[in-house]
Amino acid sequence: MHDLNCDFESVTPEIWVANEEGWREKLLTLPNWYQIPLINCNASHNLSDSKLVRFRGMIQDMHNPEFYFEQFEVYNTVTKEIKSKTGKYRDTANVTENEKINYTENFKGAQRQTMVVVSMPGLSDWAQNVEEKQNILKHLEQQPNSSKRLQSCTKLKRSYDEAEDDTNAMEVGETEPSKEMKTSETVNHTSSVLSREHLLNFPLPDMPSKSCIVKLYEENNNIKLNTMIEVIGFLSVDPALSGEFQTEKNPLEPELETDAETITHNPPPSLVPRIHAVHVKILEHCNPLVKDSVDKSAVLNEAGTARDHLMKALTELLLGDQLAAEYLICHLIANVYLRQDTMTLGQFCLNISNLPTEKYPNYAKQLYDIIKQFVTKSYYLPLTIENMNTLALLPKKDYECNRLTSGILQLSNHTHLVLDETKMEQGTLDATGVGNITALGNMIQNQRVEYDFKYYKMDFDSDIPVLILSEGKSLLPSDYHLPLKPEDSSLEIFDAIVEAATYYLKEEIMNIIRVYLTSLKLVKYTMNEDLQFVEDDFIEMRSTSDSQNSVTADDLHRLLVLARLVSLSRGQNTLNKECWDITKSMESQRLQRLKNRRSAVL
Structure with a gap:
Protein backbone atom coordinates (compact mmCIF):
# COMPACT_ATOMS: atom_id res chain seq x y z
CA MET A 1 0.00 0.00 0.00
CA GLU A 248 13.28 43.54 -24.86
CA LYS A 249 10.46 45.37 -26.62
CA ASN A 250 10.26 46.04 -30.35
CA PRO A 251 9.76 49.82 -30.75
CA LEU A 252 7.66 49.20 -33.89
CA GLU A 253 5.10 47.02 -32.05
CA PRO A 254 2.19 48.57 -30.10
CA LEU A 283 -13.09 28.60 4.16
CA GLU A 284 -15.92 29.60 6.50
CA HIS A 285 -13.36 30.66 9.11
CA CYS A 286 -9.60 30.63 9.67
CA ASN A 287 -9.43 29.70 13.37
CA PRO A 288 -6.78 26.93 13.55
CA LEU A 289 -8.36 25.59 16.78
CA VAL A 290 -11.71 24.87 15.08
CA LYS A 291 -12.00 21.89 12.75
CA ASP A 292 -13.78 22.08 9.40
CA SER A 293 -16.58 19.79 10.58
CA VAL A 294 -17.85 21.58 13.67
CA ASP A 295 -19.91 19.46 16.09
CA LYS A 296 -22.79 21.93 16.53
CA SER A 297 -24.41 20.09 19.44
CA ALA A 298 -21.10 19.93 21.33
CA VAL A 299 -20.58 23.66 20.76
CA LEU A 300 -23.99 24.46 22.26
CA ASN A 301 -23.46 22.08 25.18
CA GLU A 302 -20.11 23.66 26.06
CA ALA A 303 -21.20 27.27 25.47
CA GLY A 304 -22.13 27.86 29.11
CA THR A 305 -18.62 27.19 30.43
CA ALA A 306 -16.95 29.37 27.80
CA ARG A 307 -19.46 32.16 28.34
CA ASP A 308 -18.84 32.13 32.11
CA HIS A 309 -15.08 32.55 31.57
CA LEU A 310 -15.60 35.34 29.03
CA MET A 311 -18.25 37.10 31.11
CA LYS A 312 -15.98 37.12 34.15
CA ALA A 313 -13.01 38.54 32.22
CA LEU A 314 -14.98 41.19 30.30
CA THR A 315 -16.91 42.37 33.38
CA GLU A 316 -13.60 43.05 35.13
CA LEU A 317 -12.10 44.80 32.10
CA LEU A 318 -15.26 46.90 31.66
CA LEU A 319 -14.82 48.12 35.23
CA GLY A 320 -17.52 45.97 36.81
CA ASP A 321 -20.20 46.76 34.19
CA GLN A 322 -22.03 43.45 33.62
CA LEU A 323 -24.48 44.93 31.11
CA ALA A 324 -21.61 46.17 28.92
CA ALA A 325 -20.00 42.70 29.13
CA GLU A 326 -23.28 41.09 27.96
CA TYR A 327 -23.49 43.41 24.96
CA LEU A 328 -19.83 42.93 24.11
CA ILE A 329 -20.23 39.13 24.08
CA CYS A 330 -23.20 39.50 21.70
CA HIS A 331 -21.08 41.77 19.50
CA LEU A 332 -18.19 39.26 19.41
CA ILE A 333 -20.39 36.39 18.16
CA ALA A 334 -22.51 38.44 15.74
CA ASN A 335 -22.40 37.98 11.98
CA VAL A 336 -24.52 38.79 8.93
CA TYR A 337 -26.87 35.83 8.50
CA LEU A 338 -29.14 37.06 5.72
CA ARG A 339 -29.23 39.66 2.94
CA GLN A 340 -32.48 40.68 1.30
CA ASP A 341 -32.29 43.32 -1.42
CA THR A 342 -30.84 46.37 0.33
CA MET A 343 -31.42 45.03 3.86
CA THR A 344 -28.67 43.30 5.83
CA LEU A 345 -29.69 41.16 8.82
CA GLY A 346 -27.42 40.30 11.73
CA GLN A 347 -24.99 43.23 11.81
CA PHE A 348 -24.21 44.42 15.33
CA CYS A 349 -22.12 47.58 15.49
CA LEU A 350 -21.63 48.40 19.18
CA ASN A 351 -20.65 51.84 20.46
CA ILE A 352 -19.40 51.80 24.06
CA SER A 353 -19.10 55.39 25.26
CA ASN A 354 -18.25 57.14 28.54
CA LEU A 355 -14.77 55.60 28.62
CA PRO A 356 -12.66 56.80 31.58
CA THR A 357 -10.04 58.51 29.41
CA GLU A 358 -9.24 61.26 31.93
CA LYS A 359 -7.87 58.71 34.39
CA TYR A 360 -6.75 56.14 31.78
CA PRO A 361 -5.96 57.85 28.43
CA ASN A 362 -5.12 54.49 26.77
CA TYR A 363 -8.11 52.57 28.14
CA ALA A 364 -9.49 51.80 24.64
CA LYS A 365 -6.16 50.35 23.44
CA GLN A 366 -5.77 48.30 26.64
CA LEU A 367 -9.25 46.87 26.14
CA TYR A 368 -8.45 46.05 22.50
CA ASP A 369 -5.20 44.32 23.51
CA ILE A 370 -7.27 41.82 25.53
CA ILE A 371 -10.02 41.43 22.89
CA LYS A 372 -7.50 40.61 20.15
CA GLN A 373 -6.37 37.62 22.22
CA PHE A 374 -9.91 36.19 21.98
CA VAL A 375 -10.75 36.77 18.30
CA THR A 376 -9.01 35.22 15.27
CA LYS A 377 -8.70 38.42 13.20
CA SER A 378 -8.84 42.05 14.29
CA TYR A 379 -7.53 45.54 13.58
CA TYR A 380 -7.25 48.59 15.82
CA LEU A 381 -7.75 51.95 14.10
CA PRO A 382 -7.34 55.19 16.10
CA LEU A 383 -9.64 57.80 14.55
CA THR A 384 -7.13 60.65 14.67
CA ILE A 385 -7.48 63.59 12.30
CA GLU A 386 -4.16 62.65 10.72
CA ASN A 387 -5.21 59.04 10.13
CA MET A 388 -8.51 60.05 8.57
CA ASN A 389 -6.82 62.61 6.31
CA THR A 390 -3.97 60.35 5.17
CA LEU A 391 -4.99 56.68 5.29
CA ALA A 392 -6.47 54.86 2.30
CA LEU A 393 -9.53 53.05 3.65
CA LEU A 394 -11.19 52.17 0.34
CA PRO A 395 -9.64 49.95 -2.36
CA LYS A 396 -8.93 51.83 -5.59
CA LYS A 397 -8.19 50.70 -9.13
CA ASP A 398 -4.74 51.71 -10.36
CA TYR A 399 -5.03 51.79 -14.16
CA GLU A 400 -1.35 52.48 -14.76
CA CYS A 401 -0.42 49.20 -13.08
CA ASN A 402 -3.77 47.56 -13.90
CA ARG A 403 -4.39 46.32 -10.39
CA LEU A 404 -6.58 46.96 -7.35
CA THR A 405 -4.67 48.97 -4.76
CA SER A 406 -5.87 47.65 -1.43
CA GLY A 407 -7.35 49.72 1.40
CA ILE A 408 -7.78 49.11 5.11
CA LEU A 409 -11.47 48.21 4.69
CA GLN A 410 -10.65 45.39 2.25
CA LEU A 411 -10.95 42.68 4.89
CA SER A 412 -12.24 39.12 4.94
CA ASN A 413 -15.42 38.25 6.82
CA HIS A 414 -15.39 38.25 10.64
CA THR A 415 -12.39 40.58 10.99
CA HIS A 416 -13.14 42.63 14.11
CA LEU A 417 -12.54 46.32 13.45
CA VAL A 418 -12.07 48.40 16.62
CA LEU A 419 -12.38 52.17 16.09
CA ASP A 420 -10.84 54.27 18.87
CA GLU A 421 -12.62 57.62 18.82
CA THR A 422 -11.01 58.68 22.10
CA LYS A 423 -7.91 59.58 20.10
CA MET A 424 -9.73 62.15 17.99
CA GLU A 425 -8.42 65.65 18.69
CA GLN A 426 -9.37 69.08 17.43
CA GLY A 427 -8.61 69.70 13.78
CA THR A 428 -10.08 69.88 10.31
CA LEU A 429 -10.98 66.94 8.13
CA ASP A 430 -9.98 67.48 4.51
CA ALA A 431 -11.75 65.88 1.54
CA THR A 432 -9.98 62.56 2.14
CA GLY A 433 -10.90 62.62 5.82
CA VAL A 434 -14.57 63.34 5.11
CA GLY A 435 -14.57 60.54 2.51
CA ASN A 436 -13.05 58.10 5.00
CA ILE A 437 -15.59 58.93 7.71
CA THR A 438 -18.39 58.53 5.14
CA ALA A 439 -16.93 55.16 4.06
CA LEU A 440 -16.87 53.92 7.67
CA GLY A 441 -20.47 55.04 8.17
CA ASN A 442 -21.65 53.31 4.99
CA MET A 443 -19.92 50.07 5.94
CA ILE A 444 -21.43 50.13 9.44
CA GLN A 445 -24.97 50.79 8.21
CA ASN A 446 -25.05 48.57 5.11
CA GLN A 447 -22.13 46.14 5.57
CA ARG A 448 -20.91 47.10 2.11
CA VAL A 449 -17.60 48.65 1.09
CA GLU A 450 -17.40 50.95 -1.93
CA TYR A 451 -14.52 50.22 -4.32
CA ASP A 452 -13.31 53.13 -6.44
CA PHE A 453 -12.78 52.18 -10.10
CA LYS A 454 -12.21 55.84 -11.05
CA TYR A 455 -14.86 55.92 -13.78
CA TYR A 456 -17.46 54.22 -11.60
CA LYS A 457 -17.87 52.87 -8.07
CA MET A 458 -18.99 49.43 -7.01
CA ASP A 459 -20.23 48.11 -3.65
CA PHE A 460 -18.91 44.81 -2.32
CA ASP A 461 -20.66 42.93 0.50
CA SER A 462 -18.75 42.69 3.77
CA ASP A 463 -19.25 41.15 7.20
CA ILE A 464 -16.99 43.23 9.44
CA PRO A 465 -18.05 43.54 13.12
CA VAL A 466 -17.31 47.12 14.21
CA LEU A 467 -16.73 48.15 17.84
CA ILE A 468 -16.58 51.92 18.44
CA LEU A 469 -14.94 53.09 21.68
CA SER A 470 -15.63 56.75 22.51
CA GLU A 471 -16.02 59.30 25.30
CA GLY A 472 -19.39 60.71 24.19
CA LYS A 473 -21.78 59.25 21.62
CA SER A 474 -19.84 58.40 18.47
CA LEU A 475 -20.06 60.65 15.41
CA LEU A 476 -20.43 57.38 13.45
CA PRO A 477 -23.73 55.46 13.33
CA SER A 478 -24.14 52.30 15.43
CA ASP A 479 -26.78 49.62 15.98
CA TYR A 480 -26.43 49.64 19.76
CA HIS A 481 -25.07 52.55 21.82
CA LEU A 482 -24.22 51.81 25.46
CA PRO A 483 -22.66 54.32 27.88
CA LEU A 484 -20.26 52.52 30.22
CA LYS A 485 -21.18 52.58 33.92
CA PRO A 486 -17.92 51.93 35.80
CA GLU A 487 -17.79 50.99 39.47
CA ASP A 488 -15.76 53.42 41.55
CA SER A 489 -13.80 50.59 43.19
CA SER A 490 -12.82 49.17 39.77
CA LEU A 491 -11.76 52.59 38.49
CA GLU A 492 -9.18 52.86 41.26
CA ILE A 493 -7.47 49.56 40.46
CA PHE A 494 -7.81 49.19 36.67
CA ASP A 495 -4.11 48.50 36.07
CA ALA A 496 -4.26 45.71 38.66
CA ILE A 497 -7.42 44.37 36.95
CA VAL A 498 -5.60 44.12 33.60
CA GLU A 499 -2.74 42.27 35.29
CA ALA A 500 -5.15 39.93 37.09
CA ALA A 501 -7.09 39.26 33.87
CA THR A 502 -3.87 38.35 32.07
CA TYR A 503 -3.04 35.95 34.93
CA TYR A 504 -6.55 34.43 34.99
CA LEU A 505 -6.75 33.94 31.22
CA LYS A 506 -4.42 30.98 30.92
CA GLU A 507 -3.89 29.41 27.50
CA GLU A 508 -6.39 26.62 28.23
CA ILE A 509 -9.17 29.10 29.13
CA MET A 510 -8.26 31.36 26.21
CA ASN A 511 -8.57 28.45 23.78
CA ILE A 512 -12.02 27.56 25.14
CA ILE A 513 -13.13 31.17 24.53
CA ARG A 514 -11.51 31.27 21.07
CA VAL A 515 -13.32 28.12 19.94
CA TYR A 516 -16.59 29.43 21.45
CA LEU A 517 -16.49 32.77 19.59
CA THR A 518 -15.75 31.17 16.19
CA SER A 519 -18.05 28.15 16.51
CA LEU A 520 -21.16 30.13 17.46
CA LYS A 521 -20.93 32.02 14.15
CA LEU A 522 -21.28 28.64 12.37
CA VAL A 523 -24.25 27.31 14.36
CA LYS A 524 -27.60 27.45 12.57
CA TYR A 525 -30.21 29.40 14.52
CA THR A 526 -33.90 28.79 13.85
CA MET A 527 -37.02 30.69 14.92
CA ASN A 528 -39.81 28.65 16.45
CA GLU A 529 -43.24 29.00 14.91
CA ASP A 530 -44.69 29.44 18.39
CA LEU A 531 -43.50 32.92 19.40
CA GLN A 532 -46.73 34.11 20.92
CA PHE A 533 -44.84 35.60 23.86
CA VAL A 534 -42.92 37.89 21.47
CA GLU A 535 -46.11 39.02 19.75
CA ASP A 536 -47.88 39.65 23.08
CA ASP A 537 -44.97 41.67 24.47
CA PHE A 538 -44.68 43.78 21.32
CA ILE A 539 -48.39 44.62 21.41
CA GLU A 540 -48.04 45.60 25.06
CA MET A 541 -44.97 47.76 24.36
CA ARG A 542 -46.84 49.55 21.57
CA SER A 543 -49.87 50.18 23.76
CA THR A 544 -47.84 51.61 26.68
CA SER A 545 -45.57 53.81 24.55
CA ASP A 546 -46.09 57.53 24.08
CA SER A 547 -45.24 60.01 21.34
CA GLN A 548 -41.79 60.72 22.83
CA ASN A 549 -40.91 57.04 23.33
CA SER A 550 -42.73 55.31 20.48
CA VAL A 551 -42.07 51.63 19.75
CA THR A 552 -41.60 50.81 16.05
CA ALA A 553 -40.95 47.78 13.86
CA ASP A 554 -37.24 48.75 13.95
CA ASP A 555 -37.28 48.34 17.73
CA LEU A 556 -38.75 44.85 17.35
CA HIS A 557 -36.09 43.99 14.77
CA ARG A 558 -33.35 45.24 17.13
CA LEU A 559 -34.79 43.10 19.93
CA LEU A 560 -34.94 39.99 17.74
CA VAL A 561 -31.33 40.42 16.56
CA LEU A 562 -30.19 40.81 20.16
CA ALA A 563 -32.36 37.88 21.29
CA ARG A 564 -30.72 35.65 18.68
CA LEU A 565 -27.28 36.46 20.08
CA VAL A 566 -28.40 36.19 23.73
CA SER A 567 -29.75 32.71 22.92
CA LEU A 568 -26.66 31.53 21.02
CA SER A 569 -24.28 32.86 23.68
CA ARG A 570 -26.12 30.67 26.24
CA GLY A 571 -26.03 27.55 24.06
CA GLN A 572 -29.57 27.82 22.65
CA ASN A 573 -30.11 27.58 18.89
CA THR A 574 -33.68 28.84 19.09
CA LEU A 575 -35.52 31.51 21.06
CA ASN A 576 -37.24 30.61 24.35
CA LYS A 577 -39.14 32.73 26.89
CA GLU A 578 -36.17 32.92 29.31
CA CYS A 579 -33.77 34.36 26.70
CA TRP A 580 -36.47 36.72 25.43
CA ASP A 581 -36.97 38.10 28.95
CA ILE A 582 -33.20 38.54 29.38
CA THR A 583 -33.10 40.43 26.06
CA LYS A 584 -35.94 42.76 27.06
CA SER A 585 -34.24 43.47 30.38
CA MET A 586 -30.91 44.25 28.67
CA GLU A 587 -32.52 46.66 26.21
CA SER A 588 -34.57 48.29 28.95
CA GLN A 589 -31.43 48.95 31.01
CA ARG A 590 -29.52 50.22 27.97
CA LEU A 591 -32.29 52.64 26.96
CA GLN A 592 -32.60 53.84 30.55
CA ARG A 593 -28.87 54.69 30.57
CA LEU A 594 -29.26 56.66 27.35
CA LYS A 595 -32.25 58.49 28.82
CA ASN A 596 -30.34 59.33 32.02
CA ARG A 597 -27.36 60.45 29.96
CA ARG A 598 -29.52 62.82 27.91
CA SER A 599 -31.14 64.18 31.08
CA ALA A 600 -27.72 64.82 32.62
CA VAL A 601 -26.60 66.68 29.49
CA LEU A 602 -29.73 68.82 29.49
Missing part, protein backbone atom coordinates in the same frame (compact mmCIF):
# COMPACT_ATOMS: atom_id res chain seq x y z
CA HIS A 2 1.30 3.43 -0.90
CA ASP A 3 2.19 6.04 1.69
CA LEU A 4 -0.05 8.87 0.49
CA ASN A 5 2.04 11.57 2.15
CA CYS A 6 5.11 10.24 0.38
CA ASP A 7 3.19 10.22 -2.90
CA PHE A 8 2.33 13.88 -2.51
CA GLU A 9 5.93 14.77 -1.71
CA SER A 10 7.17 13.33 -5.00
CA VAL A 11 4.30 14.09 -7.40
CA THR A 12 5.10 16.38 -10.34
CA PRO A 13 2.76 18.34 -12.65
CA GLU A 14 3.30 15.72 -15.41
CA ILE A 15 2.43 12.82 -13.10
CA TRP A 16 -0.65 14.69 -11.84
CA VAL A 17 -1.90 15.55 -15.35
CA ALA A 18 -1.61 11.89 -16.39
CA ASN A 19 -4.27 10.91 -13.80
CA GLU A 20 -5.97 14.07 -12.50
CA GLU A 21 -9.12 12.39 -11.19
CA GLY A 22 -7.16 9.75 -9.30
CA TRP A 23 -4.85 12.27 -7.67
CA ARG A 24 -7.72 14.57 -6.73
CA GLU A 25 -9.54 11.67 -5.08
CA LYS A 26 -6.37 10.77 -3.16
CA LEU A 27 -6.04 14.37 -2.03
CA LEU A 28 -9.62 14.67 -0.79
CA THR A 29 -9.37 11.39 1.16
CA LEU A 30 -6.09 12.37 2.82
CA PRO A 31 -6.67 12.31 6.63
CA ASN A 32 -4.93 15.67 7.04
CA TRP A 33 -3.03 18.06 4.84
CA TYR A 34 -0.36 19.03 7.37
CA GLN A 35 2.42 17.17 5.52
CA ILE A 36 1.77 19.22 2.37
CA PRO A 37 3.93 22.29 3.14
CA LEU A 38 1.93 25.39 4.09
CA ILE A 39 3.97 28.33 2.80
CA ASN A 40 2.33 30.70 5.28
CA CYS A 41 4.57 28.96 7.83
CA ASN A 42 7.34 27.38 5.74
CA ALA A 43 9.60 29.70 3.73
CA SER A 44 9.20 29.18 0.00
CA HIS A 45 12.98 29.43 -0.51
CA ASN A 46 13.27 26.06 1.28
CA LEU A 47 11.01 24.42 -1.29
CA SER A 48 11.87 23.27 -4.79
CA ASP A 49 10.15 24.39 -7.97
CA SER A 50 7.05 22.29 -8.85
CA LYS A 51 6.66 21.06 -5.27
CA LEU A 52 3.06 20.51 -4.11
CA VAL A 53 2.29 23.16 -1.47
CA ARG A 54 -0.60 24.87 0.35
CA PHE A 55 -1.47 28.51 1.02
CA ARG A 56 -4.25 29.98 3.16
CA GLY A 57 -5.41 33.53 2.61
CA MET A 58 -7.86 36.09 1.24
CA ILE A 59 -8.36 36.84 -2.46
CA GLN A 60 -7.08 40.40 -2.74
CA ASP A 61 -7.25 40.96 -6.52
CA MET A 62 -8.16 39.20 -9.75
CA HIS A 63 -6.28 39.73 -12.99
CA ASN A 64 -7.25 39.09 -16.59
CA PRO A 65 -7.12 35.45 -17.78
CA GLU A 66 -3.69 34.28 -18.87
CA PHE A 67 -3.10 32.23 -22.02
CA TYR A 68 -0.67 29.30 -21.91
CA PHE A 69 0.29 26.19 -23.91
CA GLU A 70 -1.66 23.28 -22.46
CA GLN A 71 -0.12 20.90 -25.01
CA PHE A 72 3.00 21.33 -27.20
CA GLU A 73 5.63 19.33 -29.06
CA VAL A 74 9.39 19.25 -28.50
CA TYR A 75 11.98 17.95 -30.97
CA ASN A 76 15.26 16.45 -29.73
CA THR A 77 18.04 17.44 -32.12
CA VAL A 78 20.24 14.51 -30.98
CA THR A 79 17.82 11.57 -30.84
CA LYS A 80 15.48 13.06 -33.51
CA GLU A 81 12.63 12.09 -31.20
CA ILE A 82 9.40 14.13 -31.06
CA LYS A 83 7.56 14.27 -27.71
CA SER A 84 4.27 15.80 -26.63
CA LYS A 85 4.43 17.75 -23.36
CA THR A 86 2.05 19.77 -21.19
CA GLY A 87 2.35 23.30 -19.87
CA LYS A 88 -0.43 22.80 -17.34
CA TYR A 89 0.53 23.66 -13.74
CA ARG A 90 3.77 25.26 -14.97
CA ASP A 91 5.06 28.71 -15.89
CA THR A 92 8.15 27.40 -17.66
CA ALA A 93 8.68 24.60 -20.15
CA ASN A 94 10.02 21.35 -18.70
CA VAL A 95 12.49 20.75 -21.53
CA THR A 96 15.95 19.24 -21.58
CA GLU A 97 19.11 20.20 -23.45
CA ASN A 98 19.04 19.92 -27.24
CA GLU A 99 15.25 20.16 -27.32
CA LYS A 100 13.32 22.62 -29.45
CA ILE A 101 9.74 23.69 -28.83
CA ASN A 102 7.55 23.75 -31.91
CA TYR A 103 5.29 26.77 -31.61
CA THR A 104 3.73 26.42 -35.08
CA GLU A 105 1.81 23.12 -35.04
CA ASN A 106 0.34 20.42 -32.80
CA PHE A 107 -0.02 22.72 -29.87
CA LYS A 108 -3.13 23.44 -27.83
CA GLY A 109 -3.71 26.79 -26.19
CA ALA A 110 -5.82 27.30 -23.08
CA GLN A 111 -6.39 29.97 -20.45
CA ARG A 112 -6.17 30.10 -16.67
CA GLN A 113 -7.51 32.61 -14.18
CA THR A 114 -4.90 34.54 -12.20
CA MET A 115 -5.53 36.06 -8.80
CA VAL A 116 -3.55 37.55 -5.94
CA VAL A 117 -4.03 35.95 -2.53
CA VAL A 118 -2.66 37.50 0.68
CA SER A 119 -2.44 35.81 4.05
CA MET A 120 -5.41 36.65 6.28
CA PRO A 121 -5.35 40.41 7.04
CA GLY A 122 -5.41 41.05 10.78
CA LEU A 123 -4.69 37.44 11.79
CA SER A 124 -3.95 37.43 15.53
CA ASP A 125 -0.54 36.46 16.89
CA TRP A 126 -2.01 33.53 18.81
CA ALA A 127 -3.66 32.16 15.65
CA GLN A 128 -0.39 32.44 13.71
CA ASN A 129 1.46 30.63 16.52
CA VAL A 130 -1.06 27.77 16.58
CA GLU A 131 -0.96 27.54 12.77
CA GLU A 132 2.83 27.34 12.82
CA LYS A 133 2.87 24.61 15.48
CA GLN A 134 0.45 22.57 13.37
CA ASN A 135 2.12 23.13 10.00
CA ILE A 136 5.82 23.94 10.34
CA LEU A 137 8.00 21.22 8.81
CA LYS A 138 11.42 21.32 10.47
CA HIS A 139 13.07 19.02 7.93
CA LEU A 140 12.59 21.64 5.17
CA GLU A 141 14.91 24.08 6.95
CA GLN A 142 17.75 21.55 6.82
CA GLN A 143 17.64 21.19 3.04
CA PRO A 144 20.08 23.13 0.82
CA ASN A 145 18.31 25.60 -1.43
CA SER A 146 21.11 27.02 -3.55
CA SER A 147 20.30 25.15 -6.76
CA LYS A 148 16.60 24.45 -6.47
CA ARG A 149 15.46 27.19 -8.79
CA LEU A 150 18.37 27.50 -11.17
CA GLN A 151 17.38 25.47 -14.16
CA SER A 152 17.14 26.28 -17.85
CA CYS A 153 13.66 27.38 -18.70
CA THR A 154 11.47 28.82 -21.36
CA LYS A 155 8.45 30.86 -20.37
CA LEU A 156 5.18 29.30 -21.39
CA LYS A 157 3.02 32.38 -20.86
CA ARG A 158 2.44 33.53 -24.42
CA SER A 159 -0.51 34.97 -26.27
CA TYR A 160 -2.05 33.18 -29.24
CA ASP A 161 -0.86 35.96 -31.54
CA GLU A 162 2.73 35.56 -30.38
CA ALA A 163 2.54 31.82 -30.96
CA GLU A 164 1.18 32.21 -34.47
CA ASP A 165 3.68 34.91 -35.44
CA ASP A 166 6.65 32.94 -34.16
CA THR A 167 7.53 30.71 -37.11
CA ASN A 168 10.86 29.63 -35.64
CA ALA A 169 10.96 27.23 -32.73
CA MET A 170 12.68 28.59 -29.65
CA GLU A 171 15.91 26.83 -28.81
CA VAL A 172 16.80 26.12 -25.22
CA GLY A 173 20.50 26.64 -25.01
CA GLU A 174 23.08 25.02 -22.78
CA THR A 175 24.11 28.26 -21.14
CA GLU A 176 23.41 28.94 -17.50
CA PRO A 177 20.11 30.73 -16.88
CA SER A 178 21.80 33.83 -15.47
CA LYS A 179 23.83 34.27 -18.67
CA GLU A 180 20.76 33.64 -20.82
CA MET A 181 18.89 36.39 -19.00
CA LYS A 182 21.63 38.89 -19.64
CA THR A 183 21.71 38.22 -23.36
CA SER A 184 18.07 37.64 -24.24
CA GLU A 185 16.37 39.84 -21.67
CA THR A 186 17.00 43.28 -20.31
CA VAL A 187 16.61 44.38 -16.72
CA ASN A 188 13.87 46.97 -16.47
CA HIS A 189 14.75 49.89 -14.23
CA THR A 190 11.10 50.70 -13.53
CA SER A 191 11.40 48.17 -10.69
CA SER A 192 13.52 50.64 -8.74
CA VAL A 193 10.51 52.95 -8.61
CA LEU A 194 8.09 50.21 -7.46
CA SER A 195 8.71 49.51 -3.80
CA ARG A 196 8.36 46.23 -1.96
CA GLU A 197 5.20 47.63 -0.32
CA HIS A 198 3.73 48.44 -3.74
CA LEU A 199 4.37 44.92 -5.02
CA LEU A 200 2.98 43.21 -1.90
CA ASN A 201 -0.06 45.54 -1.70
CA PHE A 202 -1.35 44.40 1.71
CA PRO A 203 -4.67 45.79 3.03
CA LEU A 204 -3.14 46.43 6.46
CA PRO A 205 0.29 47.94 5.74
CA ASP A 206 1.51 47.89 9.35
CA MET A 207 0.87 44.16 9.85
CA PRO A 208 3.20 41.43 8.50
CA SER A 209 1.76 39.28 5.74
CA LYS A 210 2.58 37.08 2.75
CA SER A 211 1.36 37.15 -0.83
CA CYS A 212 0.99 34.58 -3.62
CA ILE A 213 -0.14 34.65 -7.23
CA VAL A 214 -2.57 31.74 -7.65
CA LYS A 215 -3.43 30.34 -11.08
CA LEU A 216 -6.76 28.53 -11.47
CA TYR A 217 -7.57 25.99 -14.17
CA GLU A 218 -11.23 25.38 -13.31
CA GLU A 219 -14.06 27.90 -13.09
CA ASN A 220 -15.67 28.40 -9.69
CA ASN A 221 -18.42 31.00 -9.34
CA ASN A 222 -18.06 31.02 -5.54
CA ILE A 223 -14.52 32.36 -5.73
CA LYS A 224 -14.87 36.12 -5.40
CA LEU A 225 -12.88 39.07 -4.13
CA ASN A 226 -12.15 38.89 -0.36
CA THR A 227 -13.12 35.19 -0.13
CA MET A 228 -11.05 33.16 2.36
CA ILE A 229 -9.52 30.11 0.66
CA GLU A 230 -7.02 27.33 1.15
CA VAL A 231 -5.32 26.42 -2.10
CA ILE A 232 -3.23 23.34 -2.91
CA GLY A 233 -1.06 23.48 -5.98
CA PHE A 234 2.36 23.28 -7.59
CA LEU A 235 4.87 25.93 -6.52
CA SER A 236 6.52 28.03 -9.23
CA VAL A 237 9.54 30.04 -8.08
CA ASP A 238 11.88 30.36 -11.06
CA PRO A 239 13.64 33.78 -10.86
CA ALA A 240 13.13 34.28 -14.62
CA LEU A 241 9.43 34.91 -13.94
CA SER A 242 10.23 38.32 -12.49
CA GLY A 243 9.08 41.29 -14.57
CA GLU A 244 12.56 42.76 -14.14
CA PHE A 245 13.71 40.28 -16.78
CA GLN A 246 11.13 41.04 -19.42
CA THR A 247 11.86 40.50 -23.09
CA GLU A 255 2.75 48.58 -26.35
CA LEU A 256 0.09 46.35 -24.76
CA GLU A 257 1.14 47.02 -21.16
CA THR A 258 3.31 49.57 -19.38
CA ASP A 259 6.58 48.71 -17.67
CA ALA A 260 4.92 49.44 -14.32
CA GLU A 261 2.15 46.95 -15.13
CA THR A 262 4.65 44.28 -16.20
CA ILE A 263 6.65 44.62 -12.98
CA THR A 264 3.50 44.78 -10.80
CA HIS A 265 1.96 41.66 -12.35
CA ASN A 266 5.27 39.79 -12.35
CA PRO A 267 6.97 40.50 -9.01
CA PRO A 268 10.07 38.48 -8.06
CA PRO A 269 8.99 34.93 -7.10
CA SER A 270 11.22 35.17 -4.02
CA LEU A 271 8.86 37.91 -2.84
CA VAL A 272 5.57 36.64 -4.33
CA PRO A 273 5.66 32.93 -5.28
CA ARG A 274 3.25 31.46 -7.84
CA ILE A 275 0.95 28.50 -7.12
CA HIS A 276 -0.76 26.49 -9.86
CA ALA A 277 -3.92 25.30 -8.12
CA VAL A 278 -5.08 21.69 -8.27
CA HIS A 279 -7.68 22.22 -5.52
CA VAL A 280 -9.26 25.26 -3.88
CA LYS A 281 -11.27 25.04 -0.65
CA ILE A 282 -13.43 27.98 0.41
